Structures are given as structure tokens and as C-alpha cells.
Amino acid sequence: xxxxxxxxxxxxxxxxxxxxxxxxxxxxxxxxxxxxxxxxxxxxxxxxxxxxxxxxxxxxxxxxxxxxxxxxxxxxxxxxxxxxxxxxxxxxxxxxxxxxxxxxxxxxxxxxxxxxxxxxxxxxxxxxxxxxxxxxxxxxxxxxxxxxxxxxxxxxxxxxxxxxxxxxxxxxxxxxxxxxxxxxxxxxxxxxxxxxxxxxxxxxxxxxxxxxxxxxxxxxxxxxxxxxxxxxxxxxxxxxxxxxxxxxxxxxxxxxxxxxxxxxxxxxxxxxxxxxxxxxxxxxxxxxxxxxxxxxxxxxxxxxxxxxxxxxxxxxxxxxxxxxxxxxxxxxxxxxxxxxxxxxxxxxxxxxxxxxxxxxxxxxxxxxxxxxxxxxxxxxxxxxxxxxxxxxxxxxxxxxxxxxxxxxxxxxxxxxxxxxxxxxxxxxxxxxxxxxxxxxxx
Ligand code: PMP
Numbered sequence: 001x002x003x004x005x006x007x008x009x010x011x012x013x014x015x016x017x018x019x020x021x022x023x024x025x026x027x028x029x030x031x032x033x034x035x036x037x038x039x040x041x042x043x044x045x046x047x048x049x050x051x052x053x054x055x056x057x058x059x060x061x062x063x064x065x066x067x068x069x070x071x072x073x074x075x076x077x078x079x080x081x082x083x084x085x086x087x088x089x090x091x092x093x094x095x096x097x098x099x100x101x102x103x104x105x106x107x108x109x110x111x112x113x114x115x116x117x118x119x120x121x122x123x124x125x126x127x128x129x130x131x132x133x134x135x136x137x138x139x140x141x142x143x144x145x146x147x148x149x150x151x152x153x154x155x156x157x158x159x160x161x162x163x164x165x166x167x168x169x170x171x172x173x174x175x176x177x178x179x180x181x182x183x184x185x186x187x188x189x190x191x192x193x194x195x196x197x198x199x200x201x202x203x204x205x206x207x208x209x210x211x212x213x214x215x216x217x218x219x220x221x222x223x224x225x226x227x228x229x230x231x232x233x234x235x236x237x238x239x240x241x242x243x244x245x246x247x248x249x250x251x252x253x254x255x256x257x258x259x260x261x262x263x264x265x266x267x268x269x270x271x272x273x274x275x276x277x278x279x280x281x282x283x284x285x286x287x288x289x290x291x292x293x294x295x296x297x298x299x300x301x302x303x304x305x306x307x308x309x310x311x312x313x314x315x316x317x318x319x320x321x322x323x324x325x326x327x328x329x330x331x332x333x334x335x336x337x338x339x340x341x342x343x344x345x346x347x348x349x350x351x352x353x354x355x356x357x358x359x360x361x362x363x364x365x366x367x368x369x370x371x372x373x374x375x376x377x378x379x380x381x382x383x384x385x386x387x388x389x390x391x392x393x394x395x396x397x398x399x400x401x402x403x404x405x406x407x408x409x410x411x412x413x414x415x416x417x418x419x420x421x422x423x424x425x426x427x428x429x430x431x432x433x434x435x436x437x438x439x440x441x442x
Pocket of ligand 1: 113115148151255256
């Protein structure tokens with residue numbers, strides 16, 4: 001047994017926590033010391049039902065023995081191999097396994113260590129690809145308002161979250177944004193994809209007219225925007241975006257860091273929405289969140305354009321010390337096996353009707369102004385308090401934690417994305433408890 005007291009330190013000053021209200025946290029810390037399947041154990045010995053799969057990443061639930069054992073075995077066998085000019089079998093095997101569950105044209109995989117790094121990698125590949133084909137003027141990148149693409153400079157430049165951008169200078173130049181697709185006045189309380197908003201994809205045509213398409217390298221969007229409140233693509237929107245990209249020779253990147261690995265009921269959102277991008281960024285569920293790892297998936301059309309010139313030359317000047325790290329690769333393989341053995345990549349599709357019935361039962365509770373959901377993801381948007389737009393949702397988060405469920409908040413929206421192993425009874429518990437919390441909010 002581990003020493004639980006050692007996991008609950010008294011001195012909390014040194015650790016500057018990411019994306020956290022540090023001062024609030026350190027006054028009343030919330031500590032997890034163990035986890036198993038659908039539950040966390042807190043430092044004061046309570047069980048908390050995981051309504052968010054950690055940070056949308058523990059899709060198979062927690063501390064799954066197969067994954068733990070694979071990591072232990074790999075750590076004892078081959079801990080590290082240089083990622084450049086040397087290989088080890090598990091990275092190749094994992095890349096192959098990934099192409100088997102990815103949409104058909106995706107035949108190549110570039111490993112990273114996080115979602116943010118996958119985004120930077122995909123943006124760089126897009127620009128370098130055009131250059132490799134003699135179209136070096138295509139450097140402009142297009143993102144979308146309310147897009148979240150991690151926290152590195154490329155990602156926050158194409159991203160569309162004001163708070164992630166405004167503190168950090170001028171960011172990348174040559175970046176534009178499509179408008180976001182959140183149209184609550186037309187689409188509130190829609191189950192699944194909203195009816196209205198496909199025409200917003202035409203923003204890309206306007207940017208092509210403004211800049212000339214021969215200067216645009218790529219468009220990056222989350223097929224379903226998770227971090228900014230579960231914004232589903234309006235019906236027809238992604239198709240329109242794809243068509244405009246094709247018309248003008250622009251690459252389309254889907255950021256599937258959240259939607260990858262079964263969240264919507266298919267391995268990837270590209271399959272769910274049946275729209276094929278040119279590059280897919282992933283992370284999180286790739287190793288069930290257990291070891292940091294990300295990947296960029298791409299097609300032969302993109303990959304092969306780099307495979308020219310003398311054979312001894314490095315084709316893409318990009319990579320990380322830990323790209324395809326053996327322990328991460330072992331975790332990834334065990335994770336994909338778990339998804340396959342338990343049919344988890346399609347489970348969200350089976351549970352979706354039950355999940356959405358439960359979620360939409362919250363309609364009519366105090367302060368609830370919109371509900372959105374698809375697959376095993378859902379959001380409840382609360383009416384913001386004037387001048388304090390995140391306070392009500394944060395208060396819901398704290399109360400939910402006290403009552404034994406883990407939810408997430410983003411702005412004034414509560415977001416949920418439970419592990420794909422959740423049972424119907426646990427869905428009832430999660431949504432029932434959230435309903436109780438909502439009734440007590442000021
Ligand atoms: N892209 C998307 C769509 C994400 O949701 C996230 C993380 N929530 C990231 C990128 C960044 O991933 P990471 O935190 O692993 O860098």
C-alpha cells in the first residue's frame with residue numbers, strides 16, 4: 001500500500017499549478033491520491049465519480065491493470081531509445097495500430113508528447129508541405145474564434161480564446177480566424193448537431209478573397225470544440241469547409257485531441273462526421289492519459305511529398321526527444337488493445353441516447369440557458385452573473401466535488417465527458433447529482 005499521508009503535503013507553495021486559480025486552490029486544496037475505473041479517491045478518503053475522464057483523456061477509466069503492467073514491463077526492458085536516427089519496435093507497432101483505426105487515407109503517424117505539440121507539428125508540416133511542392137508563399141494559417149489548440153505559440157495564435165491570447169504579445173503573424181459557430185439564439189437546446197450555421201464556413205471564402213488563396217497554407221478547427229463549451233459543428237459546416245479548402249488548395253487540419261479515441265462513438269470525429277481532413281492531431285486518449293503522448297496522423301499525399309532528395313538526408317527538420325518514447329508507446333499499445341477488447345471506441349454511440357436523455361433532463365433547472373451534447377460529451381451552459389462570468393459555474397464545480405462528482409467548467413459552461421466505460425446507473429448518478437447542485441446555485 002502506498003503511504004497516503006505522503007501524497008497530501010502541507011507545503012503547497014512551490015508548485016505553480018497550470019490553468020488553476022492557485023490562491024483559491026491552496027486555501028482549500030482538492031487532492032486525489034488514488035483512482036480505479038470510474039472513481040477517484042480524495043486525500044480525505046472520499047470517492048468521486050469521474051465525469052470528465054480526467055481531462056477528457058482517461059477514456060478507458062483509471063488504473064487499468066493491462067496498461068499499468070505494460071508500462072512496468074517496458075520500463076524494466078527498454079526505458080529510452082534516442083528518437084532521432086534510431087528506432088525501437090513499439091513505436092512502429094503503435095503507429096501501424098493507429099493507422100488501422102484511423103480513417104482509410106491516414107497512413108502515417110508523427111509522434112509528439114501532448115496535444116499542444118501535435119498542433120505545432122501539424123501547422124509546421126502544413127507549411128513545409130506547400131514549400132516542398134514549390135508553393136512556399138503559402139504560409140498563412142487560419143483558425144477559428146473560440147478554438148482551443150493548446151498553449152504553445154502556434155496554438156494560441158490560431159486559437160480563439162481571448163484569455164489565452166491577450167497576455168502573450170503579438171503572437172504569430174499571418175493568422176486569421178473564422179467566426180465561431182456558437183449561435184445560441186438559433187440553436188439552443190439542440191440534441192446533437194445544430195441546424196443553423198453551415199454558412200459560417202464561407203468565412204473562409206472571404207479570407208481567400210482578401211489574401212488570395214495562394215498565400216494560405218492551412219485551416220485548423222476542432223471538428224467539435226470541446227474546451228470552449230462543447231460546440232458541435234452545424235450540419236453541413238465541415239463539409240463546406242472541406243469543399244472550400246479543396247477549391248483553393250488549402251490543407252484542412254482537424255484537431256482531434258478531445259474527439260479522438262471514441263468520444264463521439266467512432267474512433268475519430270473525421271469518421272463520425274464523414275469528412276476527411278489532411279492532418280489529424282491527437283493526444284490524451286492515445287495512452288488513456290496515463291503517459292504524455294500525442295500524434296499527428298496524415299495521408300500518403302502529405303507524407304510522400306517530403307520523401308524526395310538524397311536518401312541520407314533528414315526529410316523533416318522537426319521532432320522531440322521523447323517522440324515515440326518506448327514507455328509511452330507501450331502504454332499506447334495497451335490502451336488501443338483495451339479499447340478494442342472492450343469495444344470502447346463505439347460505446348459512446350450506444351450510450352448516446354441514454355446520455356442525452358439524462359443530460360437534457362436538466363432543462364428547466366435554475367440558470368440553465370442551453371444544453372448541448374453528442375456521443376459521450378455534454379455541456380450545460382449557465383446564465384452568467386453580470387461582471388463575473390465564470391463564478392456560477394465555478395461554484396457548481398466546487399459543490400459537485402463536495403457531493404462526489406467531478407465535472408469541468410469553462411467560462412459559464414459545465415462540461416462533462418465521462419470515461420467510455422461508464423454504466424447507465426453511473427450516468428444517472430452523475431446527472432442526478434449535477435441536478436441537485438444546480439438547484440442550490442445562487
Ligand atoms: N487541442 C485541443 C482540441 C485540446 O482540447 C487540447 C487540450 N484540452 C489541446 C489541443 C492541448 O493539449 P495538451 O494540453 O495535451 O497540450
